[in-house]
Amino acid sequence: MELAIFLIFAVLAVLSAVVVIAHRNPVFSVLSLVVTLFSLAVLFVLAGSPLLAALQVLVYTGAILVLFLFVIMLLNVGREAASPGHVVQKWVAIAGSVLLAAAVVLLYVSTHIAAHAVPLSKQFVDLVPLARELFTTDLLPFEIVGLLLLAAVVAATVLARRPSPEEESEESR
Amino acid sequence: MSFEFWATLIKMVVWLAVLLNVTPIMVWVERRGSALIQDRPGPNRVGPLGLFQALADALKFIFKEDVIPTQVDRSLYLLAPLLALIPALTTYVVIPFGPQVMLHGHSVDLVVTTADTGVLLLLALASLGVYSLVMAGYSANNKYSLLGAVRASSQMISYELALTLSVVAVLMPVHSFRLDRVVEYQHQGAWLGFLPHWNVFPQIIGFVVFLVAAFAETNRLPFDLPEAESELVAGYHVEYSSMKFALFFMGEYMSMAGLSALLVTLFLGGWSFPGIAFTGVWWWVAIKGLAILVAKMAVILGLFVWVRWTFPRFRFDQLLRLGWKLLLPLAILNLVLVAAMTLGGWL
Numbered sequence: 062m063e064l065a066i067f068l069i070f071a072v073l074a075v076l077s078a079v080v081v082i083a084h085r086n087p088v089f090s091v092l093s094l095v096v097t098l099f100s101l102a103v104l105f106v107l108a109g110s111p112l113l114a115a116l117q118v119l120v121y122t123g124a125i126l127v128l129f130l131f132v133i134m135l136l137n138v139g140r141e142a143a144s145p146g147h148v149v150q151k152w153v154a155i156a157g158s159v160l161l162a163a164a165v166v167l168l169y170v171s172t173h174i175a176a177h178a179v180p181l182s183k184q185f186v187d188l189v190p191l192a193r194e195l196f197t198t199d200l201l202p203f204e205i206v207g208l209l210l211l212a213a214v215v216a217a218t219v220l221a222r223r224p225s226p227e228e229e230s231e232e233s234r
Numbered sequence: 235m236s237f238e239f240w241a242t243l244i245k246m247v248v249w250l251a252v253l254l255n256v257t258p259i260m261v262w263v264e265r266r267g268s269a270l271i272q273d274r275p276g277p278n279r280v281g282p283l284g285l286f287q288a289l290a291d292a293l294k295f296i297f298k299e300d301v302i303p304t305q306v307d308r309s310l311y312l313l314a315p316l317l318a319l320i321p322a323l324t325t326y327v328v329i330p331f332g333p334q335v336m337l338h339g340h341s342v343d344l345v346v347t348t349a350d351t352g353v354l355l356l357l358a359l360a361s362l363g364v365y366s367l368v369m370a371g372y373s374a375n376n377k378y379s380l381l382g383a384v385r386a387s388s389q390m391i392s393y394e395l396a397l398t399l400s401v402v403a404v405l406m407p408v409h410s411f412r413l414d415r416v417v418e419y420q421h422q423g424a425w426l427g428f429l430p431h432w433n434v435f436p437q438i439i440g441f442v443v444f445l446v447a448a449f450a451e452t453n454r455l456p457f458d459l460p461e462a463e464s465e466l467v468a469g470y471h472v473e474y475s476s477m478k479f480a481l482f483f484m485g486e487y488m489s490m491a492g493l494s495a496l497l498v499t500l501f502l503g504g505w506s507f508p509g510i511a512f513t514g515v516w517w518w519v520a521i522k523g524l525a526i527l528v529a530k531m532a533v534i535l536g537l538f539v540w541v542r543w544t545f546p547r548f549r550f551d552q553l554l555r556l557g558w559k560l561l562l563p564l565a566i567l568n569l570v571l572v573a574a575m576t577l578g579g580w581l
Contacts, residue, residue, distance in 0.1 A: 118358035118361070119354060119361060124394070127361075130365075130387060131391070134368070
């Protein structure tokens, strides 16, 4: 049963991930990404971390990807024309993929990750211990990340905001 | 099959029976309610008080011609109405309808799952609801549909934050993410000796924020901008007909029911009621709990109808301003107040 669910969602995750980069219509790409991330959430549940699954769905599929979709629809990005692309670009991409695949295989073979795999401790799986960890031991980095994100939001707002007519005339003066 | 399996299955059947009956009953309430408010008779010919009108409506939906326009994006167009039901049909799993009961020597929680991530799971599933609207609006290849979908997504993102923050405030004094614990917390004791120990009293700000955000999340008037008839014909479902349209319709009513159940559970004591003891044989406890929960949900659903036929629609900029500049700060204020009261030992 568990194996069947794993296989279904693992295949689904990989296939939809391929669609994300292969499809010419950006809306379909985003929707495939939703399927990928949702399948990953199911795999997290199978791996024994329902918390991570819930957060994944809540943050990625529920918020970030909705925003992606919103922007794509608002800008009305159409079907991307099949561009011939540069020849050099193609060869570099192929070489890069081969190198990346080689690196992954090498890493797997050299460290025997599978043999050394340790199940995650309770501390990172359950809600209460994770929260305690975040708000005691790792409080400072946690707060710093929060502050950084806030600064990024403020900066993005300032950059995106069009100055009102009065301000514009003031600037030109 | 094990005892737990059958117990879970029966609990799911009970919830599904409640949710599937919400749509026909609400259609009747909505039509008769709007007639009452507008001082006209309303549908009163089919059956006593027009009660079978919903049946007639359902038959009409089934026998209508199912048109698929030629310009639509077929796969997304067909998938969207199905997705409309998934969040509506899954969120009930964490909402309890009774205390723990003893049955043949097993203790059974009257909630489908007591997962530690209870509320998180519910919010995660509910946040997927926007995809069906977006897919419907985009696939139809129609400017009104697309505008409706764009409005729906921005509206849902804006109000989800305030909604979630008001939920967080409820969880703080309870010290748990589990909704059955939230109800137990409200079941015992009393505020000032006479008020029920419901979260609505100390967290009235959170309650109002949740209620307003719930109207926006379900696209109900006064926030039904995604389907504003006077501007967008019917918004994201303008190209749908027959049962496909009916699925959107059902999805909307069922997510209203789901959010009402969540509101009742978080702020209004859930299945509990002061003065009613939950002891005795298990089925009597379950029936009492479910009846009280459904009665409270009915009050909130009635409020949805009342508001729909009383208030005019907001403008879109007003809607977004309300969400970001009023509800969100209020939700944060509520969060800080509740945190202070929890630390002070008053909650």
